[in-house]
Each structure stands twice: as C-alpha cells, then as structure tokens.
Amino acid sequence: MAASATVARSAVGRNPKTPGWRIRQATTTYAALIPYVAFSLFPLYIMFITSLKSKQEINNLGKSPFWATGITLENYEYLAKNTHFFDHWMINTFIVAVVATAISVAVGVLAAYALARLKFRGVEAFGVAVFITYLVPQSLLFLPLIEVINFVDQYVPVRDSYWSLIITYPTFLIPFVTWLLMGYFRTVPFEVEECAYIDGCSRVRTLVQIVLPMALPGVACAILFSFTLCWNEFLYSLVFIQDELQKTISIGVFTELVRGDIYFWGSLMAACLTGCIPILIIYAFFMDYFVTGLTAGAIK
Amino acid sequence: MAISANEQTLVLDSPGVSSQRWRRSFGPDLDGYSFILPAAIIMICLVVYPFCLALYYSVSDKMIGEESHLVKPLWDNFLYIVTVDEIFRQTLKNTLIFATVSVVLKMVFGMGAALLLQRAARLKRFFRGSILIPFIAPTGLTTLGWWLIFDPTYSHINWILANVWPLSLLGLGPYQWLGNPTLALLSVIFVNFWRGMPFFAITLFAGLMSIPEQLYEAADADGATTTRKFWHITLPLLRPVMAVVILFSTIFTLADFGIVFVLTRGGPMNSTHLFATYAFTVGIQNHEIGLGAAISLFLFPILLLVVIFQLRTVRKDADYGG
Numbered sequence: 001m002a003a004s005a006t007v008a009r010s011a012v013g014r015n016p017k018t019p020g021w022r023i024r025q026a027t028t029t030y031a032a033l034i035p036y037v038a039f040s041l042f043p044l045y046i047m048f049i050t051s052l053k054s055k056q057e058i059n060n061l062g063k064s065p066f067w068a069t070g071i072t073l074e075n076y077e078y079l080a081k082n083t084h085f086f087d088h089w090m091i092n093t094f095i096v097a098v099v100a101t102a103i104s105v106a107v108g109v110l111a112a113y114a115l116a117r118l119k120f121r122g123v124e125a126f127g128v129a130v131f132i133t134y135l136v137p138q139s140l141l142f143l144p145l146i147e148v149i150n151f152v153d154q155y156v157p158v159r160d161s162y163w164s165l166i167i168t169y170p171t172f173l174i175p176f177v178t179w180l181l182m183g184y185f186r187t188v189p190f191e192v193e194e195c196a197y198i199d200g201c202s203r204v205r206t207l208v209q210i211v212l213p214m215a216l217p218g219v220a221c222a223i224l225f226s227f228t229l230c231w232n233e234f235l236y237s238l239v240f241i242q243d244e245l246q247k248t249i250s251i252g253v254f255t256e257l258v259r260g261d262i263y264f265w266g267s268l269m270a271a272c273l274t275g276c277i278p279i280l281i282i283y284a285f286f287m288d289y290f291v292t293g294l295t296a297g298a299i300k
Numbered sequence: 301m302a303i304s305a306n307e308q309t310l311v312l313d314s315p316g317v318s319s320q321r322w323r324r325s326f327g328p329d330l331d332g333y334s335f336i337l338p339a340a341i342i343m344i345c346l347v348v349y350p351f352c353l354a355l356y357y358s359v360s361d362k363m364i365g366e367e368s369h370l371v372k373p374l375w376d377n378f379l380y381i382v383t384v385d386e387i388f389r390q391t392l393k394n395t396l397i398f399a400t401v402s403v404v405l406k407m408v409f410g411m412g413a414a415l416l417l418q419r420a421a422r423l424k425r426f427f428r429g430s431i432l433i434p435f436i437a438p439t440g441l442t443t444l445g446w447w448l449i450f451d452p453t454y455s456h457i458n459w460i461l462a463n464v465w466p467l468s469l470l471g472l473g474p475y476q477w478l479g480n481p482t483l484a485l486l487s488v489i490f491v492n493f494w495r496g497m498p499f500f501a502i503t504l505f506a507g508l509m510s511i512p513e514q515l516y517e518a519a520d521a522d523g524a525t526t527t528r529k530f531w532h533i534t535l536p537l538l539r540p541v542m543a544v545v546i547l548f549s550t551i552f553t554l555a556d557f558g559i560v561f562v563l564t565r566g567g568p569m570n571s572t573h574l575f576a577t578y579a580f581t582v583g584i585q586n587h588e589i590g591l592g593a594a595i596s597l598f599l600f601p602i603l604l605l606v607v608i609f610q611l612r613t614v615r616k617d618a619d620y621g622g
Contacts, residue, residue: 025419026421029416029419029420030420032412032416033413033416033417033420033427036413036416036427036431036501037427037430037431039494040430040431040432040433040434040494040498041430041433042449043434043442043445043446043449043494044433044437044442044445046445046448046449046456047442047445047448050448058454061453061454061459064459064463065454065456065459066456106338107338107339107342108339110335110336110338110339111335111336111338111339111340113335114329114332114335114336115336117329118327118329118331118332118335119327119328119329119332120326120327120328120329120330120332120333121325121326121327122326123327123332123336126336126340128611129343130339130343131607131610131611132607133343133347135548135551135603135606135607135610136347136351136603137551137552137554137555137576137599137603138555138557139555139556139557139575139576139579139596139599140351140354140555140596140597140599140600140603141347141350141351141354142580142596143354143357143579143583143584143589143592143593143596144349144350144351144353144354144357144593145346145350146364146589147350147353148345148346148349148350148353167346168346170342170346171342171343171346171347174339174342174343175343178339203331228436231438232437232438232439232440234439234440234557234558234561235557235558235576235580238561239580239584249438249441250438250439250440250441250558251440253440253441253444254440254444254562258444265448265454268444268448269444269445269448271441272441272442272444272445273441275438275441276437276438276441276442279436279437279438280433280436280437283429283433283436284429287425287428287429287432290432290436291428291432291502291506294432294435294499294502294503295502295503295506
C-alpha cells in the first residue's frame with residue numbers, strides 16, 4: 001500500500017504542472033471513479049432499501065423504488081420466524097465453510113511445501129496436475145460427482161446432506177490453496193530452515209514451527225479466500241441437496257424463498273443482504289488478503 | 301532450487317544402501333511423496349475419477365439411478381448433440397456471444413478502473429474496496445438483487461425510463477428484461493460483466509503498480525503525451541498480466557452457471573443457455589446424465605487450450621515452473 005501510494009503521488013506530481021491542471025486531473029479521476037463505485041454497490045443498495053420496505057410500499061409502483069419512506073423490520077422478522085434462514089441455512093453454510101477450509105488448508109500446506117521445496121521424481125508433474133485441477137470448472141464435474149456421492153453414501157450417510165459439500169468443496173479449494181501457498185513458501189529463505197534441520201528438527205516440525213509462521217500472511221489469505229469460496233458456492237449445493245434443513249444460504253434463499261406470489265420481495269432482499277453480510281464484514285477487515293489471493297493466480 | 305535440494309540431502313540422516321538407490325532414482329526428498337499424498341488421494345478420487353466417469357457417461361445411455369450401457373456407435377451422444385439438438389446449437393451461439401461480449405466489456409472497463417485507481421491519490425482503499433465487492437459477495441444472492449432490478453413489474457430500470465426526466469420524454473419501455481430473448485441475453489451478460497469486471501480492475505491495477513516508474517519519467521523527459529505513454533509503455537508491459545487475466549476470465553465466463561440459472565434458467569426460448577445450464581437441464585431435470593455429461597465435456601477442449609497456453613507462458617519464467 002505504501003509503495004503504491006508513493007507511485008501514484010509521484011505520478012500526479014511528476015511534472016511541474018499548474019495547480020489548476022492538478023485540480024482538473026483529480027476532479028476527472030474522482031468523477032469517473034464514483035460511477036464505478038455506484039455501479040458496483042447498486043444491487044446491494046437495492047437489496048438494503050427494499051428489505052426495509054413494507055409490502056404496501058413495495059407494491060406502490062408509482063413511488064420511487066430507490067428510497068424507503070416507512071422503515072420497517074418486518075421482513076427480517078419474517079426471515080427469523082417463518083424460514084430456516086438463521087437456524088439452519090446460516091449455520092450449515094458456516095459449518096461447511098469452516099470444515100472444508102480446514103481440510104483444504106491442511107492438505108494444501110503439505111502439498112505446497114513439497115512443491116516449493118522438495119526434490120523428488122514426479123514433483124513437476126504433480127505441479128502441472130494441481131494447476132490443471134485449479135482450472136477445471138465445477139460445471140464439468142457436477143454430474144459424475146452425484147454418482148461419487150451415492151457411492152460414498154453406501155458407507156457413510158452423506159447424500160442429501162451438507163456433508164456432501166464438505167467432501168466436494170476441497171476439490172476446488174486444494175488446488176487454489178496449494179498454488180497460492182507454493183508462491184509464499186518460496187519466499188521463505190531456505191537458510192532459516194537449514195538451521196532448524198541442523199538442530200535436529202524433523203521436516204514436519206520445521207514446516208509447522210519455522211516455515212508456517214513466516215508464511216503466515218499467505219496462510220491467512222488461503223483461509224479467508226477458501227472460506228469465501230465455500231460461502232458463495234452455488235452449483236454443487238444446488239445439485240447435491242434437496243432437504244430444506246440441509247441447504248446452504250445461497251441455495252436456501254433461491255429455492256425456498258422465491259415463491260410464486262408477488263409479495264415476497266422484501267423478505268427475499270433481506271435474506272440476500274443478510275447472506276452477504278458475513279462475507280462483507282470479513283472483507284472489510286482483511287481486504288488486502290483478498291487482493292493478494294485474487295492477484296496470486298495472475299501475477300507472481 | 302537445485303542447490304537447496306542438495307543441501308537438504310546432506311543434512312538428513314545418513315541413508316542406508318537400499319534407500320540410497322531409491323534416492324538416486326526418485327530424488328533426494330523421498331518424504332515429499334507423503335507430503336503430496338493427501339492432496340493426490342483427494343484429487344484422484346474427486347477430480348480424476350469423476351472426470352473419467354464423465355467421459356464414460358458421455359458415451360453411455362446413463363439415466364439417474366439406472367444401469368447404464370455404452371451407446372453404439374460410441375460417439376452417438378455427441379453426434380446427436382451436434383447434428384440433431386437445436387437447443388445445443390443455440391447454446392453454442394449464446395455461449396460465444398456471452399463470453400466474447402462479456403470478456404471484452406470486462407477488459408475495457410476493468411482497464412479503465414485500474415488506470416483511474418492508479419491516478420487516485422486519496423481514498424484509494426475505499427475505491428479499491430468498493431469496486432472489488434461484486435467479485436467477493438455471494439453471486440447467487442447478488443444476482444437475486446439484479447433479478448428484482450430486472451423484474452417486469454418492479455424493474456428499477458423501467459421505472460427510471462418512465463419517470464426520470466428527460467428519459468421519460470422518449471417513451472421507452474416498459475421492457476421485459478428477462479422475458480425477451482435478446483434482452484435476456486444482454487441482461488445476463490450485463491450481470492456477468494458486473495461480477496467479473498473487478499477481477500480485471502484489481503489484477504490490472506496490481507500489474508500497473510509493477511511497471512517501473514523510471515520508464516514514465518524517461519518518457520516525460522522526451523515530452524510524451526499521456527496517450528502515447530499508455531500505448532507504448534503501459535500496454536506492452538501489461539500484456540503478460542492481461543493475457544493471464546483474459547484466459548482465467550474466459551474459462552470462468554464460459555463455465556458460468558449461477559447468474560444464468562438464477563435470472564433465466566436458460567430461457568426464454570433457450571436464448572440464455574450456456575454449457576453448464578444446458579447440461580444441468582438435460583442431466584438433472586431430464587435425468588439424461590449421459591447426454592448432460594457429453595454437453596459439459598464441450599468445455600474441456602477450451603480448458604485444455606488455455607492450460608497449454610498458460611503453461612507455455614509460465615515455463616518461460618525460470619523461477620515460476622514447478
């Protein structure tokens with residue numbers, strides 16, 4: 001951040017330009033950025049404002065839909081009392097995201113360390129395989145995965161339960177985590193590890209006590225990003241779960257709250273916004289990690 | 301890399317004769333295999349095996365919950381999809397338009413946002429943070445927000461067209477944003493653009509930050525204009541990042557499911573079906589997993605091209621291969 005700010009400041013003040021030029025430059029920049037922000041936040045704003053309206057106000061079509069006059073919380077009350085939003089979907093999503101993230105980060109740390117540091121036959125092929133699985137989209141695998149889940153179900157009851165998601169989400173999380181952490185582990189100087197080995201540390205102990213603490217930002221980034229990917233996943237959750245009590249937020253809201261009648265908008269938008277809020281809170285605190293995770297795939 | 305690996309061998313316990321032979325043929329760090337084992341098992345069971353299963357289904361008459369048999373000839377499902385299935389042809393056309401228009405829009409506006417972010421000296425975090433939100437927020441839920449915005453009765457866009465001067469003078473609308481085939485395709489493209497643009501903006505912004513400042517200073521000394529600096533410094537140096545971002549985005553745009561499924565479920569009249577939504581309709585709703593698998597497999601050649609291209613670019617980079 002500090003570096004980027006310096007670059008931008010020097011980019012603006014690079015030439016002996018007049019103060020008028022500088023003001024004009026700043027004005028056009030912000031005048032162009034504000035529409036971007038408005039555009040990005042527009043649906044969230046619509047969700048927020050609609051969720052505060054009563055049914056009567058929503059159905060008053062002559063009135064501007066962009067503002068709420070009589071603020072009410074009845075939509076949120078409806079959500080808590082008449083749906084499984086808070087007592088099941090939210091909890092399910094949370095459990096799935098936490099467990100799938102924990103599995104994926106643990107497995108990904110080991111694989112990434114091997115890719116970054118260890119020399120053995122096949123390690124390059126493994127790296128390529130990880131990269132390919134990183135790019136395989138869910139839409140290519142969801143049909144055969146139904147059969148895999150049915151197979152597992154013969155031994156452990158996972159069918160039609162959120163456990164099927166805990167099993168399948170690591171398929172797209174592990175490649176991502178591995179790829180991300182591999183880059184981080186390579187930045188840890190080997191000399192430090194060497195000292196640990198000389199002192200008689202085992203490989204695993206060196207990884208846990210020396211390498212992981214030094215790659216902590218990368219691990220944090222992997223955890224946050226994995227959690228978000230789980231929270232936002234749509235296709236597998238839609239395909240694998242029919243039981244209303246086992247659904248995750250995205251699918252519960254989409255399949256159970258979208259009804260035929262025309263009066264549901266208030267509670268639907270309340271649900272959509274509430275489902276976004278946990279992610280937005282995490283995001284507000286750890287934005288830089290998200291940016292790192294996002295650019296890791298494209299830029300070294 | 302090679303040096304550090306040798307050093308590790310020295311440090312480890314002195315190996316026995318047989319293990320020395322193992323090390324010679326499989327590398328110094330034999331424990332590496334146990335490190336990748338968990339990941340390898342999960343990937344084989346839940347990616348490689350399902351993929352092979354998809355290959356098998358695509359040449360079988362698999363229905364949900366029934367025994368399956370190979371079809372004769374083996375390419376019968378593909379033959380049917382390509383020659384008989386009109387909806388698939390429509391899907392192919394939609395996908396082409398959807399991906400091209402969407403990726404181009406994301407690229408152009410993403411680049412615009414990146415350049416603006418670079419120029420903004422204050423509130424940088426606020427702007428960057430808000431612009432990235434569409435990409436972070438749950439797509440299924442935000443798309444439902446767009447669903448309200450496009451709803452025929454409650455549409456915010458139609459309301460603006462009807463009530464905000466001077467647009468109201470034009471007498472446009474009300475439009476059935478998701479009910480008319482052309483408008484529906486435009487609407488899903490628009491939402492996909494809304495969701496994917498931040499990825500371009502933020503990644504290109506990071507790319508801009510890595511361009512050495514001296515180049516611009518030298519250009520300034522030569523009296524170059526902003527436009528010339530963009531075309532002759534920024535764009536050429538940003539090209540590797542742009543290539544990667546476009547490739548990533550192309551894959552994820554082609555494979556998109558959630559946005560289309562929430563807004564239109566592929567309708568009206570199949571005008572918004574993509575590979576994933578059509579495979580879902582055929583495989584899950586019509587129970588024909590064999591045909592569905594064949595449809596989703598059309599994503600694979602595109603994926604393969606991207607991977608090959610990507611690995612070639614990556615290989616050129618000495619410290620990146622692995």
